[in-house]
Amino acid sequence: MKQTLLALLAGALFGAGLALSGMSDPAKVRGFLDIFGAWNPTLMFVMGGALIPMGIAWRIQAKLRTPLAAERFNLPDTTKLDTKLIGGAVLFGIGWGVAGLCPGPAITDLALAPRSAFVFVLAMLAGMGLFRIITSRSTPANEVKAPGAIGK
Amino acid sequence: MIGGAAALMLLGLGRIAGVSGLAARAVGLADAGPPPVLAIAFILGLPLGGWLMAQALGGVSLHFPPNIATLLIAGLVVGFGTRLGSGCTSGHGVCGMSRFSRRSISATLIFMASGVVTVAVMNLMGLS
Numbered sequence: 001m002k003q004t005l006l007a008l009l010a011g012a013l014f015g016a017g018l019a020l021s022g023m024s025d026p027a028k029v030r031g032f033l034d035i036f037g038a039w040n041p042t043l044m045f046v047m048g049g050a051l052i053p054m055g056i057a058w059r060i061q062a063k064l065r066t067p068l069a070a071e072r073f074n075l076p077d078t079t080k081l082d083t084k085l086i087g088g089a090v091l092f093g094i095g096w097g098v099a100g101l102c103p104g105p106a107i108t109d110l111a112l113a114p115r116s117a118f119v120f121v122l123a124m125l126a127g128m129g130l131f132r133i134i135t136s137r138s139t140p141a142n143e144v145k146a147p148g149a150i151g152k
Numbered sequence: 153m154i155g156g157a158a159a160l161m162l163l164g165l166g167r168i169a170g171v172s173g174l175a176a177r178a179v180g181l182a183d184a185g186p187p188p189v190l191a192i193a194f195i196l197g198l199p200l201g202g203w204l205m206a207q208a209l210g211g212v213s214l215h216f217p218p219n220i221a222t223l224l225i226a227g228l229v230v231g232f233g234t235r236l237g238s239g240c241t242s243g244h245g246v247c248g249m250s251r252f253s254r255r256s257i258s259a260t261l262i263f264m265a266s267g268v269v270t271v272a273v274m275n276l277m278g279l280s
Contacts, residue, residue, distance in 0.1 A: 007197070009160065010160040015199060016202060017153030018198075019201070019205035052155060054158050055250040091233030097274070106230075108202035109199075112199075116216035123224045126228055127232035128232070132176075132182075
């Protein structure tokens with residue numbers, strides 16, 4: 001229960017920050033990406049501002065054995081640069097540039113501009129579903145055939 | 153506030169505040185990640201916090217692309233791309249970059265460049 005409330009609080013703080021900073025406005029985000037045109041660099045300070053507390057948090061994290069409200073840290077440990085990372089980032093950037101929306105602001109905007117945000121979020125979840133279908137099909141055959149491997 | 157929220161996830165729950173991963177986890181489209189209830193709570197918190205902030209500010213101005221097809225195509229590509237690339241602006245851009253992760257710094261530079269090129273090309277084509 002404590003963990004759930006903490007996650008809700010973190011999400012709410014994140015959403016409030018996006019609304020306050022203007023990241024929730026697709027036109028402002030496109031203006032930030034429009035460096036060859038009518039460039040609006042203000043969102044750079046939002047990103048920079050977010051990096052400072054997080055940089056400090058990573059310093060604290062390195063000294064902690066466990067998180068304050070969970071049993072262990074569950075953090076990514078991959079360091080390899082691969083084509084998936086690069087291709088995914090290229091695609092994401094294209095979609096981000098087209099509409100001016102990335103996942104956080106889009107979900108936050110469900111409360112602020114429900115109709116447009118709903119269309120985008122639904123399509124985004126469909127894209128995530130499509131990725132899941134494609135990657136589950138490309139699972140090596142021996143893994144699929146193993147007894148008990150069907151389902152979760 | 154955004155950095156504080158991400159710090160809360162890291163130090164409180166030991167997790168990365170990556171919105172694309174948490175969104176996929178919340179709707180059952182990801183096998184790895186925190187317990188779904190935590191992902192759902194974080195994802196529900198986003199519009200809740202956005203709404204509260206909008207009330208406090210007396211409204212925020214939002215300008216969406218008017219065309220539904222634009223939203224559909226962009227949404228599809230963002231959903232697919234963030235899963236393929238294991239993260240978006242929050243996970244790679246905020247959490248990963250501040251950790252000096254080579255993968256996240258690369259991903260952020262690439263999606264920023266890709267977004268800049270996309271906007272420039274659309275402007276040249278008179279699409280925006």
